[in-house]
Amino acid sequence: MQTIQLTIITDQTDTILPSNLSDKPPRIATMHSYLLLASLLGLASAAPTSSTDIPRQWTPQEPGSIPRHSGARGFRLRVNVTDPSLDLTPPVHNLFLSTAHIGPAQNRAIVSYSGPIFYQNGSYSDIANYRAGILTDAGPPESPFPEAIQYQQGSDDTKGSELFINAGTPGAGTAISKLTMPYSTLQILEGAPIVKSFIVCGNTTIPYYGESRKFEVVNWLGATRDSTGTHLRVPEGCVAVNLVPECAYEFVDLPEGAAYDRTFVNDVRCYESVAAIDWSKYAY
Numbered sequence: 085m086q087t088i089q090l091t092i093i094t095d096q097t098d099t100i101l102p103s104n105l106s107d108k109p110p111r112i113a114t115m116h117s118y119l120l121l122a123s124l125l126g127l128a129s130a131a132p133t134s135s136t137d138i139p140r141q142w143t144p145q146e147p148g149s150i151p152r153h154s155g156a157r158g159f160r161l162r163v164n165v166t167d168p169s170l171d172l173t174p175p176v177h178n179l180f181l182s183t184a185h186i187g188p189a190q191n192r193a194i195v196s197y198s199g200p201i202f203y204q205n206g207s208y209s210d211i212a213n214y215r216a217g218i219l220t221d222a223g224p225p226e227s228p229f230p231e232a233i234q235y236q237q238g239s240d241d242t243k244g245s246e247l248f249i250n251a252g253t254p255g256a257g258t259a260i261s262k263l264t265m266p267y268s269t270l271q272i273l274e275g276a277p278i279v280k281s282f283i284v285c286g287n288t289t290i291p292y293y294g295e296s297r298k299f300e301v302v303n304w305l306g307a308t309r310d311s312t313g314t315h316l317r318v319p320e321g322c323v324a325v326n327l328v329p330e331c332a333y334e335f336v337d338l339p340e341g342a343a344y345d346r347t348f349v350n351d352v353r354c355y356e357s358v359a360a361i362d363w364s365k366y367a368y
């Protein structure tokens with residue numbers, strides 16, 4: 085496999101946090117090296133193919149040029165099909181990221197009509213070192229346990245690689261994009277390989293559920309599918325999506341005696357209603 089050389093570019097607009105704060109939870113999620121990703125992705129000029137645009141670099145603009153947002157600790161992740169003309173049959177635009185329960189370390193990310201509440205967990209140093217995670221509470225309400233969004237090179241390369249929501253270590257670099265980006269979306273800011281786009285693939289079987297049940301699964305494309313430098317080849321039967329946080333204020337405290345706590349849960353930038361955003365009003 086190809087090795088990807090990373091150069092960390094510090095975003096000067098971010099406050100560099102003193103190390104003696106590193107055990108405190110940040111109140112607003114920020115990622116220092118978003119510009120790394122933006123600059124890696126925004127290099128070349130357009131060469132049209134049947135594929136998806138890689139996000140361009142963006143500098144903060146006047147208020148009103150981006151959708152109005154709020155802040156919350158809990159959020160659901162809405163599937164946003166970035167080119168609606170390519171949506172699947174049946175459509176997946178504005179559905180939610182959810183999970184197909186299979187068993188330990190195998191719960192696949194899927195699309196559903198409702199989705200669990202996620203949250204971003206990590207200290208300042210976790211965030212600076214790409215070790216924050218996007219988590220959700222699983223299990224019965226009286227004895228919950230955390231599950232994290234995870235990714236790894238999947239076996240089915242024809243449809244991208246698989247995304248999981250499992251107990252265990254969060255996927256490195258998984259975070260809600262920082263405040264200097266135009267839109268708030270789920271991003272994977274570092275990892276091997278680099279995740280360049282999420283995709284949803286229709287009519288997919290998951291072995292545990294047998295051959296007859298079909299899912300819309302959420303997969304991802306890595307750097308190896310980067311054909312031209314600006315466009316990714318989206319596999320047949322799949323569509324490029326962003327996962328956009330919708331504020332979930334009903335995010336609850338954990339029961340007494342839970343094995344983990346909310347100390348390091350971050351506020352993230354989220355939207356009141358993703359489906360209500362008229363994206364055509366925004367220039368990006």
Ligand SMILES: *[C@@H]1O[C@H](CO)[C@@H](O)[C@H](O)[C@H]1NC(C)=O
Pocket residue numbers: 164165166167168267268269325326328363364
């Ligand atoms: C959401 O999808 C619309 C198209 O329906 C697109 O214009 C917009 O840029 C997308 N936003 C994000 C954050 O992906």
Ligand SMILES: *[C@@H]1O[C@H](CO)[C@@H](O)[C@H](O)[C@H]1NC(C)=O
Pocket residue numbers: 205206207210219230344345348
């Ligand atoms: C949240 O982050 C803190 C700080 O790194 C860590 O100690 C804790 O285990 C994390 N919580 C979960 C549920 O992973």
Ligand SMILES: *[C@@H]1O[C@H](CO)[C@@H](O)[C@H](O)[C@H]1NC(C)=O
Pocket residue numbers: 172173174285286287321322
């Ligand atoms: C899934 O299968 C149905 C029925 O065969 C078909 O109509 C639909 O277009 C397929 N969707 C995708 C995304 O492949």
